[in-house]
Amino acid sequence: xxxxxxxxxxxxxxxxxxxxxxxxxxxxxxxxxxxxxxxxxxxxxxxxxxxxxxxxxxxxxxxxxxxxxxxxxxxxxxxxxxxxxxxxxxxxxxxxxxxxxxxxxxxxxxxxxxxxxxxxxxxxxxxxxxxxxxxxxxxxxxxxxxxxxxxxxxxxxxxxxxxxxxxxxxxxxxxxxxxxxxxxxxxxxxxxxxxxxxxxxxxxxxxxxxxxxxxxxxxxxxxxxxxxxxxxxxxxxxxxxxxxxxxxxxxxxxxxxxxxxxxxxxxxxxxxxxxxxxxxxxxxxxxxx
Numbered sequence: 001x002x003x004x005x006x007x008x009x010x011x012x013x014x015x016x017x018x019x020x021x022x023x024x025x026x027x028x029x030x031x032x033x034x035x036x037x038x039x040x041x042x043x044x045x046x047x048x049x050x051x052x053x054x055x056x057x058x059x060x061x062x063x064x065x066x067x068x069x070x071x072x073x074x075x076x077x078x079x080x081x082x083x084x085x086x087x088x089x090x091x092x093x094x095x096x097x098x099x100x101x102x103x104x105x106x107x108x109x110x111x112x113x114x115x116x117x118x119x120x121x122x123x124x125x126x127x128x129x130x131x132x133x134x135x136x137x138x139x140x141x142x143x144x145x146x147x148x149x150x151x152x153x154x155x156x157x158x159x160x161x162x163x164x165x166x167x168x169x170x171x172x173x174x175x176x177x178x179x180x181x182x183x184x185x186x187x188x189x190x191x192x193x194x195x196x197x198x199x200x201x202x203x204x205x206x207x208x209x210x211x212x213x214x215x216x217x218x219x220x221x222x223x224x225x226x227x228x229x230x231x232x233x234x235x236x237x238x239x240x241x242x243x244x245x246x247x248x249x250x251x252x253x254x255x256x257x258x259x260x261x262x263x264x265x266x267x268x269x270x271x272x273x274x275x276x277x278x279x280x281x282x283x284x285x286x287x288x289x
Contacts, residue, residue, distance in 0.1 A: 001073050003034035008077040024084045031077060035101075038070025042104065058126070060119035062136040062209075064112045072105035072143045074098065076219075079150035082158060091158045095151065099167075102147050109140035120192075131196045132206040134189045135213045141182040142216030145175040149223035175224050182217055203254045205264070210247035218244055 007030030015023035045067035049055065075098040085091045116137060125131050149171035156164040193201070218240045225233035258264030 001034065001038065001070050003030040004038070004070070004073045004077045007031045007034065008080060011080055024081070027077075027081060028084075031074065031081060034070065035074040035078070038074055039101075041067040042071055042108070046108075057115075057119055058123040060115050061130055062112075062116050062133045064115070065109055065136050065140060068105055068108040068112065069140050069143065070105075071101035072109070072140055072147055075102040075105070076143055076147035076150055079147070079154050082154045095154060095158045098147070098151055102144065102151070105140060106144050109144075113137055113140075125192050125196065128196050128199070128201050129204050129206060131193055131201065132204075132209040134192060135209045137185050137189070138182055138213035138217050140216075141178055141185065142213065142218070142220040145171075145178055145182075145220030146216060146223055148174050149220075149227055172224065172227050175220065176228075179217075179220060179224060182220070186217070203258060203264075205255070207251045207254060211244065211251055214240060214244045214247060 007027040010018075010030070011023050011027035014026065018026075049064075078094055078098040078101075082091050082094050085094060116134070119126075120134075125134070152168040152171035155167035158164075159167070218237055221233055221237040221240055224230070225237055255264065
């Protein structure tokens, strides 16, 4: 995902610095590498989970989404490369390939999100250190809205009617219901986080889960605002962006402080027996021979 986002940035902003040809080349290389490694991870890591680990329901984490989200990022960032390919089969292949990765990531994400919901319902939030990871659920939701709208924008230039019209409409018709669920999850994740913070929410690197997932909701909301011209979406995108900046500053400041003091690299002490820490949960999962 890092390669995909850097490549996208190179194309969107770098073209004014290094020239369009160099920016397209950089994005194409990084997008290809990021897509190949993302597709490999989306298959290999679930395979290992299914065949080598015996996993209990109470150990379900939203971090399980991490290996299956990259194809969705490829779908969203690949849309920007479509205009720079030769007309015809090259553009059509990339467009439909991005939609295929959209579906791959979306359906797998919905399965995992259902498991995370079940874990919360049956076992509660679990260790405080893992609570920020529940925000990761926003990642595939927001990124899928972004991808659906970006690909829909490119569709009329690549594929004919009625598919182009349907793909363009899909961005809004799909995006608004998913945005509604994303807002529900945002409220739930925020409420669980605040509840945990009132008790004790130690800083760990999982706090960075407050950033990228919210960022995808910002881009998704911005795309909906662009396509619907609804003032409410404009206001929501600004508010979500403010939340993103605040979360990023908090996570960055605590990371810097923890790195300078050295505390960030120390194992967290066990604070009680009511909820195991992350290392206890991990070691409790046996590996099949």
